[in-house]
Amino acid sequence: MRSLMMARMAMQALAQNKLRTFLTTLGIIIGVASVIAMVALGQGASASVQARIAGLGVNVLTVFGGSATTGGARQGSAAVESLRAADVEAIRRECPSVRLLSPQLRRSAQVIAGDNNWATGLQGVDTAYFRIREWTFATGSAFEAIDTTVSAKVCVLGETVRQQLFGNADPVGAVVRVNQVPLRVVGVLTPRGQTSFGQDQDDAVFIPYTTFMNRLYGTDRFSMIVLSAVSPEEVDAARAEVTSLLRQRHHIRASSDDDFYIRTQQEIAQAAEQTTAIFTLLLGGIAAVSLVVGGIGIMNIMLVSVTERTREIGVRLAVGAHRRDILVQFFTEALVLSVLGGLAGILVGAIAVWVVRALSPWAPIMTVSSVLVAFFCASAVGLLSGYYPARKAAHLDPIEALRHE
Amino acid sequence: MALSEESLVDARDVVDSADSLIEVIDLHRVYGSGILAVHALRGVSFHVGHGELVAIVGPSGSGKTTMMNILGCLDRPTTGQYRLGGRDVSTLSADELADVRNARIGFVFQGFNLLPRNSAVQNVGLPLRYGPPLSSAERHRRSLECLSVVGLAHRASHLPNQLSGGEQQRVAIARALVNNPSLILADEPTGNLDTRRSEEILALFQRLNRLKGMTIALVTHEPDIAACCRRVLHFRDGVLERDEPIVMRSLDTNDGDAFAVRDPAGPTPSRGVECVPCVP
Ligand SMILES: Nc1ncnc2c1ncn2[C@@H]1O[C@H](COP(=O)(O)OP(=O)(O)OP(=O)(O)O)[C@@H](O)[C@H]1O
Ligand SMILES: [Mg+2]
Numbered sequence: 001m002r003s004l005m006m007a008r009m010a011m012q013a014l015a016q017n018k019l020r021t022f023l024t025t026l027g028i029i030i031g032v033a034s035v036i037a038m039v040a041l042g043q044g045a046s047a048s049v050q051a052r053i054a055g056l057g058v059n060v061l062t063v064f065g066g067s068a069t070t071g072g073a074r075q076g077s078a079a080v081e082s083l084r085a086a087d088v089e090a091i092r093r094e095c096p097s098v099r100l101l102s103p104q105l106r107r108s109a110q111v112i113a114g115d116n117n118w119a120t121g122l123q124g125v126d127t128a129y130f131r132i133r134e135w136t137f138a139t140g141s142a143f144e145a146i147d148t149t150v151s152a153k154v155c156v157l158g159e160t161v162r163q164q165l166f167g168n169a170d171p172v173g174a175v176v177r178v179n180q181v182p183l184r185v186v187g188v189l190t191p192r193g194q195t196s197f198g199q200d201q202d203d204a205v206f207i208p209y210t211t212f213m214n215r216l217y218g219t220d221r222f223s224m225i226v227l228s229a230v231s232p233e234e235v236d237a238a239r240a241e242v243t244s245l246l247r248q249r250h251h252i253r254a255s256s257d258d259d260f261y262i263r264t265q266q267e268i269a270q271a272a273e274q275t276t277a278i279f280t281l282l283l284g285g286i287a288a289v290s291l292v293v294g295g296i297g298i299m300n301i302m303l304v305s306v307t308e309r310t311r312e313i314g315v316r317l318a319v320g321a322h323r324r325d326i327l328v329q330f331f332t333e334a335l336v337l338s339v340l341g342g343l344a345g346i347l348v349g350a351i352a353v354w355v356v357r358a359l360s361p362w363a364p365i366m367t368v369s370s371v372l373v374a375f376f377c378a379s380a381v382g383l384l385s386g387y388y389p390a391r392k393a394a395h396l397d398p399i400e401a402l403r404h405e
Numbered sequence: 406m407a408l409s410e411e412s413l414v415d416a417r418d419v420v421d422s423a424d425s426l427i428e429v430i431d432l433h434r435v436y437g438s439g440i441l442a443v444h445a446l447r448g449v450s451f452h453v454g455h456g457e458l459v460a461i462v463g464p465s466g467s468g469k470t471t472m473m474n475i476l477g478c479l480d481r482p483t484t485g486q487y488r489l490g491g492r493d494v495s496t497l498s499a500d501e502l503a504d505v506r507n508a509r510i511g512f513v514f515q516g517f518n519l520l521p522r523n524s525a526v527q528n529v530g531l532p533l534r535y536g537p538p539l540s541s542a543e544r545h546r547r548s549l550e551c552l553s554v555v556g557l558a559h560r561a562s563h564l565p566n567q568l569s570g571g572e573q574q575r576v577a578i579a580r581a582l583v584n585n586p587s588l589i590l591a592d593e594p595t596g597n598l599d600t601r602r603s604e605e606i607l608a609l610f611q612r613l614n615r616l617k618g619m620t621i622a623l624v625t626h627e628p629d630i631a632a633c634c635r636r637v638l639h640f641r642d643g644v645l646e647r648d649e650p651i652v653m654r655s656l657d658t659n660d661g662d663a664f665a666v667r668d669p670a671g672p673t674p675s676r677g678v679e680c681v682p683c684v685p
Binding site: 009013016317318320399 | 474479480499500503507508512514518519520521522523531532534536538580
């Protein structure tokens with residue numbers, strides 16, 4: 001009852017000094033908002049990675065040229081071009097657990113269609129690539145197996161490239177040029193959107209890998225083979241078969257390391273997920289620091305306020321306040337500041353998440369647990385930093401306090 | 406000022422059972438220690454009976470404020486005894502002292518010591534917040550009543566910095582009155598005021614003393630003000646040099662100066678005395 005009165009008085013004091021109240025809570029507002037926004041961002045990233053794991057065929061494997069120990073879990077272009085077309089043929093012939101396979105070569109290139117041109121990624125693949133990636137066509141179709149055999153001058157466009165070069169027109173049958181080589185468009189892929197790293201999957205042009213190697217870039221080696229096992233259960237068998245075949249073909253002695261490495265899509269996604277988890281932790285950590293700084297802000301203002309209001313405390317003690325009343329009053333001020341800051345922080349955090357959703361390649365996910373944790377951390381920080389000044393206020397000597405200038 | 410007397414009865418019984426309200430016996434107060442020690446009071450003894458009106462005078466640094474702080478239970482003597490209403494104050498806990506300050510004593514400080522962000526009426530009501538629970542409406546009513554006692558009802562919602570020095574002093578006096586204390590201690594209540602305002606305040610004290618039987622002790626430097634009391638205690642260098650009864654110069658004219666002790670039920674002297682339990 002008496003404490004209730006002290007709490008009411010604390011609210012009054014806060015209401016009487018709105019600017020100070022606002023500035024004090026600002027630290028907590030920013031802290032809570034950034035914890036919520038950062039964690040939402042991180043969780044959104046990992047969710048989009050998880051969505052990709054589900055979306056990618058569970059039976060897909062990728063063979064990278066180079067060594068796993070130096071390359072780690074590389075996602076994109078591997079550096080060492082230790083693979084050859086003959087390896088592809090050998091795997092196709094001798095590995096029963098492998099259903100489909102396709103080399104994958106990449107270069108950036110300028111693609112020209114009439115007056116338009118567009119810088120994009122040119123990819124040399126087998127026609128099987130589209131089936132491995134379970135990628136369907138919006139118009140037209142994939143090039144034929146025969147196109148690969150004869151290094152045909154054909155191509156498949158990603159949706160972004162189509163839009164940039166042809167606007168709304170249907171490009172099938174039209175001709176685009178890369179490095180002076182004319183390529184007939186045979187199909188356009190359905191849009192896939194961005195990867196979890198913000199890479200636009202639709203910003204690509206696919207041509208037969210033989211065309212890529214023989215007609216455009218004159219190379220006979222490459223660094224990536226994408227393949228699919230006959231079933232998810234056969235993934236390990238496929239890996240073993242491909243490993244022993246390639247070791248044999250590349251004349252690797254038993255004591256030496258592979259000059260290639262194989263990753264399943266899941267391993268790649270998991271590595272990516274690990275990265276996003278660290279990313280979430282890092283973001284959350286930075287945000288947590290700002291929350292603590294916000295708490296120190298409250299402590300600072302409360303200490304200043306105790307000094308500033310020493311006379312007031314003296315007057316209150318002189319007219320009958322118990323030490324506990326003063327403690328409760330100042331403690332309540334700190335509590336209300338941090339709770340107000342926490343609530344406002346949740347609001348600002350939600351707005352930030354909403355804004356980020358519009359701007360970021362992946363949708364941030366605001367979880368109830370991150371909101372609760374941020375809020376209770378804010379309250380705890382506020383209480384801890386409010387207790388010391390409140391105690392200090394309560395233990396002032398009335399006479400000394402009244403003499404304070 | 407109507408008070409819920411029931412809630413205060415216990416505390417008052419304790420204090421009012423004695424013959425003298427205040428008994429000070431060989432009181433010493435030493436500030437600090439070692440070579441820095443200041444002997445502010447060195448062996449002071451006196452009694453003040455119920456319903457007295459006492460002036461405390463003396464040169465600056467003679468220990469008047471120190472004495473008032475001890476009488477007001479804000480400070481404790483280093484040695485010696487202070488009995489308030491027959492009870493040795495040194496036996497009371499900090500919270501009990503706070504309750505005594507709240508219910509029994511109205512203190513008017515040398516500075517005004519009003520809370521700067523609170524309106525006049527809120528300042529007056531401050532002691533009510535630390536007493537027995539009251540509704541905010543009741544607190545407001547009582548605070549307003551005390552403000553009208555000092556003639557400031559029309560300034561109720563003004564902040565201290567919107568009031569003149571004299572008005573601020575009167576708000577501080579209204580705050581001292583709000584719990585209807587039996588003892589009022591005023592440390593230079595007229596220190597900042599001109600003669601006319603000073604006399605208005607002394608008239609109010611005389612009226613409270615006469616009608617409500619409040620015991621009042623006030624510190625002053627001005628002989629004119631001391632002359633408005635019935636007894637003068639002269640302090641010098643921490644000792645009570647002289648204790649003399651005087652003939653009071655009465656300022657208390659009933660035809661109402663700037664302010665009057667108004668009672669909702671009619672300002673009859675008998676009723677005024679009746680509601681002050683410290684007069685037997
Ligand atoms: N908190 C304190 N610490 C140390 N010395 C003090 C303290 N308070 C008062 N004194 C000293 O005690 C002595 C008495 O002070 P006190 O304030 O009681 O004087 P006073 O009679 O009220 O003077 P004034 O008329 O100027 O108000 C002075 O010498 C003063 O310096
Ligand atoms: Mg003094």
